[in-house]
Amino acid sequence: MANRGYDVVVDVDNEVSTAHRPQTCHTDLQEDLEFHSSNFDQPQGNSRSKIPSDLPAPVTANRSSNSSKRILWTLAFYQQFFDVDTADILKRCTAALYPRASFLDVLDGNPDLYGPFWIATTVVAILFLTGTISGYLAKRGEGHFAYDFRLLSGAAGLIYGYTGVIPVALWGTLKWFGSESANVLECWALYGYANLIWIPVALVSWSPLTALNYAFVGVGFAMSALFLFRNLYPVLSATDVKTSKILLIIVVALHAGLAIAIKILFFAHGSPAAKKIVSGGDRDVGSRMFFRI
Template identity: 65%
Template sequence: MSGSGYDAVVDVDDEVSASGDLGHTDLQEDLEFHNSNFSETGARKGVPGGGGGGSSSSGLPLPATASSSSGGGGGGKRFLWTLSFYAQFFDVDTSSVLSRCWAALYPRANFLDVLEGNPDLYGPFWIATTVVLILFLGGTISDYLASAEGKTFAYDFKLLSGAAGLIYGYTFVVPVALYLALRYFGSESANLLECWALYGYGNLIWIPVALIAWSPIAILNWVFVGVGFGLSVAFLLRNLYPVLSATDRQTSKVLLILVLALHFGLAIAIKVLFFAHGSPAREADGSDGDANQNQGVSQMIF
């Protein structure tokens, strides 16, 4: 009789209960119905719908997965101009971030499976920020070591803005372009947050690479940049291939080549801009300096 608003009470005669014989009980005569007071008790104990503020009949709060719209006033909508809209993208604990970082460095399973349908922006943001700061510090130390003795050294804060533009732009703009391209070519499995998380955690390998940006050994710089490029691009392609293959064959090849080309461009930019020793850009500056110095010497002689 659930949902009818009545509860059933069975009265058993004293004679029958004393004898223990229930076989001769006439339920038709002894069955009585009474009006239920569920709504009243619900209102007193705080049952949802009874005005108790969203707690269960046992006095415990509702689970987090319960819909707030059914409680009559919570409102589950999030708008772009509210902090709650952006807070949901950072709703991740430390253990989850560490496990995702480990999965990015040592990929044994598809990274999208590791995300478990809950991609975050917390890890990508702080990984990108760490790479920016270390590239700036490494490039500054490298400039200091390469500067002439006795010459006043000045910090080049263009390295900081350049690192921020390069890393943040690649991490957050390229996934948007990739997502729009996938949606345009009919890939229903494309997800912007997953693309951001994939590129963000893929930058983790650049942290140890950036730590040796001050190294005066040119071949070591090239080796570390090459290793960083190889590991990060393998991570990207392994996890992007199922999404790229959702489009037609020719489109997936073109997108694959673009992903490779953009990532190769990132690696070259990191080497040229921040690894001063043995860098083509630094060598060009040095050659110009040597030419000016030789010209000054010749003017002094003649």
């Protein structure tokens, strides 16, 4: 490669007399070598084909601009929050009940609202049904029994309010203290999947035995609080030590309040939601439905 930039032309005289050819044929090539200038390093001018300038832009060029055009009143804006399939939902539900890894790692940067919404809706429906059964068993033999639909509205307000408001408040607090790792969708997903434990708890807490109900609700609180503590601790640790401890205490205290509210309002004999309703004639028509059991 020492003669880079030159063409080497070798002209060998093959007309060598066989009669005078020595045993080892040797030809002096130095006199027949010719060197020519090469144009390898020079621009080729018109020889290089030009790319037409009128071709359309690549498809990927508009992805970022299209994603930024998602506005609040379009369906595409909300579709991104439900971009999961059945396998993803089952995997996340399993990770919520048997937390062997960080739930934020299970989300893999794709938090959803599909699972939290239907989990909260299922909890509301089951709390109403099992709370009604618990109230009936507590008042059996006392005459008329009223299906109090205030249990349904109370369960909806309690579960939807807790799952929707507390994560936003936590996210806002973290932003206030300068945490960059806080994500409101991840907070919603975390609290939404934490409600999954209340489905089996509600299914087994319909008995009139108060001590047994306390035990079931206590197990549900311990599992869900541990789930929240384990996954929120790295996020809350982004603040200073004192602030992170206070926030953790508030998170656990609010979750304990949810568990106590579920126990008292839906699975306690003589609780305000399950108190005996006395028929008052027409004044109760339209607000309650009475059935003879």
